[in-house]
Amino acid sequence: IQGNSYYPKVLEIPVGTTVEWTNEDAFTFFDGEFAGIHNVVTIQGPDVFASPMLGHAEKFSYTFTKAGEYKYMCTPHPYMRGIIR
Numbered sequence: 001i002q003g004n005s006y007y008p009k010v011l012e013i014p015v016g017t018t019v020e021w022t023n024e025d026a027f028t029f030f031d032g033e034f035a036g037i038h039n040v041v042t043i044q045g046p047d048v049f050a051s052p053m054l055g056h057a058e059k060f061s062y063t064f065t066k067a068g069e070y071k072y073m074c075t076p077h078p079y080m081r082g083i084i085r
Helices: none
Strands: 018-022 041-044 059-063 070-073 081-084
Touching: none
Parallel strands: none
Antiparallel strands: 018 059, 041 070, 070 081
């Protein structure tokens, strides 16, 4: 997570892979749009996951045990979206 964006935006992995998100946005002390605090929440997919709010350098990981397409977003920044297949 950097610059209010997930990178890569689309990731293809085999079942059983653990994906880790790290918040590399440095500014976590502002409010609202510029807070730099993010999360990772499933909006569509064969399973659901949700991270807590992540400040600078905090991490969240999830192991994908079901095949399919997972669409996810950041709730404070709903334009931040990603896909894992």
